[in-house]
Amino acid sequence: MSEQLVTITVDGKEMQVKPGELLIKAAQDNGVYIPRFCWHPRMNPVGMCRMCLVEIETPRGPMMVTACTNPVNDGLVVDTQNDTVKKAQEGILEFLLANHPLDCPVCDRGGECPLQDQTMSYGPGESRFVEEKRHFEKPIPISDLVLLDRERCILCARCTRFSEEVSGDPLIEFTARGNTTHIATFPDLPFSSYFSGNTVQICPVGALTATAYRFRARPWDLTAIESTCMHCVAGDRMTIQASQNEVLRFLGFDSEATNHGWLSDKCRFGFEYINSEDRITTPLIRQGDGHRTASWAEALSLVAERLSSIRQAASPDAIGAIGGARGTNEDAYALSKFMRTVIGTNNVDAQLDDGLEPQFLAATASRARIGDLDRAKTILVWGPDLKEEHPTLYLRVRRASQELGATLIVVHPRATGLDDRAAHVLRYRPGSGAELLSDLKSPDGSHPAVARAFAEGPVVALVGRTGYGEDPRLPEAVAAWVRTFNGASILPLARRSNVFGALDMGLAPNLLPGRVSVTATDSFGEAWGETPSTPGRSTAQMLDGSMKALILVGSDPAADVPGAARAKEALASAEFVVSIDLFRTASNATADVIFPADGFAEKEGTVTNIEGRVQKVNAITTGHGQSRPDWSILEDLAARMGQPLGFDSAQAIAKEISTVAPAYAGVTWDLLDWEERDGVVVPYGDAIQPLSYLPADTPGAIVKGSLVLHSARTMYDDGVLMRNGLSLHKLAPGASLHVHPDDASRLGLNGQATITAGDVTATLPVVRDDSLARGTVYVPFNQPGGPSLGSELLVEVAPV
Amino acid sequence: MSIWPEATQERARTIIARYPEARSAVMPLLYLAMREDGWLTEEGMTEVAQWTGLTPAQVQAVASFYTMYKRERTGKYLVSVCTSISCMLLGGDDVLHAVEDESGVPHGETDDEGLLSVEHAECIGACGGAPAVQVNYELIEGVTPEKGRALVDWLRKALPESVNGDEMQQLFGGPTSFDWAIEESDAALGPYPAFGPLGTVEEKR
Amino acid sequence: MSLLVTRRMTDHPTDSHTLTRYEATGGYVQARRSVGMTRDDLVETVKTSGLLGRGGAAFSTGMKWSFLAPARPAYLVVNGDESEPGTFKDRQLLERDPHQMIEGIIITSIANEAHHAFIYIRGEYPKPARRVQKAVEEAYAAGYLGKGIFGSDFDLEVTVHLGAGAYICGEETALINSLEGRRGEPRLKPPYFPAAKGLYMKPTIVNNVETMANIPHILAMGIDDYRELGHEEDTGTFMFSVSGHVKKPGNYELAHGMTWRELIYEVAGGIRDDRELKTWIPGGASAPWFVPKEHLDLPITKADTGKAGSMLGSGAVVVMDDTTCVVRAAERIVRFFAHESCGQCTPCREGTTWLEMILRRIEAGQGRMIDLDLMLDVSDNISVGLGWPPKQTTICPLGPSAVSPIISIAKYFRDEILDHTENGGCPQLRKPVHVSIGGSA
């Protein structure tokens, strides 16, 4: 791996640099900043703005080159600030400003504008351009989220390159030529990219602005803090900016390990819910059909008293907790400890039945890291549509195939965002995945080319359920098979913000904190004393109507999961329901007590991403009303139930995790705040992980029928946080029934049709979708006004 | 799927087959689109996008780069008057003014009937026969302001289905860059080049 | 003097474009012969023939071929985009003797192991394109193109591609982008040298039409005779396109070495109405101008022209007599480059248009005393030091090309510019200049 370095001389200073590296990067890494506009470290150089002109020595005398396009070689001698270079830089800035409007005072970029800054440090006095400036109609909306001001644009090609090279949806392009060149979308074809916000962030001027942030603040009024995105499981790094205790903007933060600085629009703009009017501000106690506000003391005592009595009267196992994936590891640990030690049950589940075997997710053998994608020769994606459910992973996989030449194989019931990059696209009907798998396994299977690709290691497989009907054992079986190829590694996929952290903290019926099986309590140690050693109930089992008391922690089973109807009944029939949440939801509408919880950016802690990377999340605003972090609510309950958890701060919990949870040994906030800003993958250092789970090779049942249902998520849906973030909620595609044209004609479907899945029937608009495997219908999950179809596979569809 | 008649689609397939990669066919296909609609419409660009697997925005990016893809309504006869250096030296500007004045169409515009478009062109490679004019890219060399007016008048009155270079040269031309010698039987149909593979060539009557 | 590339069209004007005539006059003999030859032989032959590219850069063709990277497939792209103002020689070669070029293409493809060649012809040349297309079809029918040419096992496909109005597509990497169905924007060098990463990122040879036309003759007459024909290191013949205020404008196939006086006053018949020669452009709109008192008796060679601070470029000689307003002439050339700038890089996109605007003001009588120095300084920010060959701040040489007329008039006609600014515009032109901006954008 270690490469021979070469020596170059920049402004008389010798540097050791990687051969072939771009001069602009090499110089910067060695403390010499060369001004630039178009160059971006995460995209291919175009050398268009010419701001980075420098002089290099050649046999034919000094020569002007752009540092952003010039690779370094041994003995290269560079001058970045002699008079010739200075003159050229002044010249470029004068050219750029010639047609640039002077509206900085009303420009969002004002105060954080590279053009403004570099004019200060490298620019000419005043412009000698007295001719008429170029004119365009002032800001035009090019999507619901982004506005374009072509007069401010300096044509650096950052946005166009991003959409072509990085996100793979080239909807924004250069148009016309020469002096009339400008950025444009196609008429009536908006810049509807899931990643459009990144172009706003990397635009070096105020040409692209975000509707969400426009005119909201001036850069100098903002306070900022580094954190980790909790919308999806990739653990994307970000900077949170706030003003007057209100979160105003998220910016991607470049982390080599995770997001390379990019964020999906959902993660970037999805914070509006934090400032929502509908946030719960005080504890609430059930009164008739509604709730009345209450003091913390009253609410806490009531809950403590009821839980204790149910625990006495029935048994600890009559009580269960659902959720915990939306909180920090510290919150999750507190909940796990509360249920195991204070209540005395393993009835905890952070997954709402739409996931996979917890031990597979938390502790699979040969688990991959995100970075492995960069080195992979072959990548298999057999799981959800990454573009919809794991946006920044989608970008990493796209990069691997588009820029780094990996062979990509995509297996899914319908078209996915990666198909255009895939060397092989395999379609199959939900329920028959097992068949496809055995076909792939067999030496004389029907996909020899795919088989050959797998022979080319290293192989990285991203496996998960393609939809809700998918048998959770299938992805495991796929993993088991992939592990048979040498150098293969696996990234099991689950969604829900911090689900991997929650599982690692033991929020699963069969797991204890630090990747320990409940049946192997000895490897967990004495810290918690005696804890139950038989696995508890999963969410589904807890919602079968048998539970007396249910604790909902940031979870909405009555809406956000398949079989919501059943969940509603179970919640209604339970004797006592407590909810810890930011909002009123379908699930806590009838809860006996609701506690207002702190949200993202309001509390400090750690989270664990899909590869097991632990990173810090930080607070920049105080809570909302009387809201409190989950852990402190649980601490008070425990105390009132006579068995305090012993925590006076989140950091204290982190400390306990780092000593009690084996896989998390040694992972302290100090470590993450200072030495390891990009976090650490656990087990870290010489910590050992007791549980190593071997994926089971049992693909599960094969279900056949004339029509099977594929029900999967889209990026924008009707989830609680989406619903309370207006700009994104309106982007949800809406409820619809996708049918293969052949099936549509066979069944005589057009306009509207009714679909019957189990006990649910719904009427939906029909969409002809020839990307579907025949005999498959697709219904995007949890859409505004849409039905909540169960995880039924077999469905019936009839014309209206 | 396609909005093009079968014959045009067949042409498109043949053109794409001439290149190692479909994207290379964008330029010829844009000419096909112009031939279908008389100029390059949004529908045309969207169609080309489908044939080449690009987004319409990408096709627009390419089309708008080249001056010969007319994205606004353009006349049946596109009269291009060269005003680059060599033609300018020999009165190209006067020819342009004459054509503008006679037709009442300023450069860069089209008459209401959609018959005549006038533009001033950069060097069209006829410097030895300056000043030069093209009608639908068929060349006339050695044009005077008077002949320029006569040309406009002829187009408006004779309304030729297609225009032939030799014929126009005889009627309105003068000295040429070099001896044309060879008789030209092909004629041009619309405001786009007459080229066999594009199906834009007519036999001169 | 003995003609090469224009011989056939001169002897047989009416049918020099047909396969019959071409073969009747020794056509395709060399192509047939070269099928048996090795890459090394052919490259060596062309190298020692001293043939320099005729597209403007005058780079050794054999040398270029020898740089071809080993990866395959390799492609040949013939540059028929001829758009440099003043140039019209390729048009004649395409229109009047297409088979000559095709034979050159066959030999060049064999030499460079290319099995697909593209002929990129500017969109405003439909007539030449039709002639070439018909010739290509004749050659296919005769078995000289297509699968197993001349009965050998060498396959060669040829595609005729029509441009669509963009001078910059003459620049070889822009041409490649255009051929790939992209905007005709020049690529970065490094890393995109055609010989290594050209068309579809594969090794690619780009050669001019006239260069191709020379290849069969080099094989036919042999290296020595070919060199003999020329003048020292400017071997073979060279086509000059003479235009402007001369009595006999046109294309002239000549050997180098004669003086400018001979070319203008003898070959081209002198200045119209026997007026005074004021200035001339020796090698296309990109080249700095020459003036009688300094350059008239300079021999026409690559070296002498270069030493005198200009170039022979595409061989376009534009002659201006004493009636010419040099401000207007400069404006017209700068307007051209501004209009043809691809717009990628800042200095060219902004600078050329700025210069055009200033010149137009001066011509229209709104010039300011500082404008001349301003133009020179703006020019200096495009072409550092205003030297020759230019030290460009741009990606490709188009930007600096726009500077040539500025430095030329500033150097030789300073008083005329100042007269414009002091006395309210162009003295010769009593109506305001026609200020029109081209393009459909």
Ligand SMILES: Cc1cc2nc3c(=O)[nH]c(=O)nc-3n(C[C@H](O)[C@H](O)[C@H](O)COP(=O)(O)O)c2cc1C
């Ligand atoms: C702005 C610009 C325009 C050019 N235009 C042409 C052209 O129209 N025809 C041509 O053959 N070469 C043109 N060239 C030169 C080509 O880049 C290339 O050098 C040439 O085609 C190589 O062929 P040759 O070696 O046979 O001359 C141009 C170069 C530049 C920088």
Ligand code: SF4
């Ligand atoms: S110099 Fe002009 S034409 Fe050349 S790349 Fe730059 S902008 Fe384009």
Ligand code: FES
């Ligand atoms: S940063 Fe190098 S040219 Fe723009």
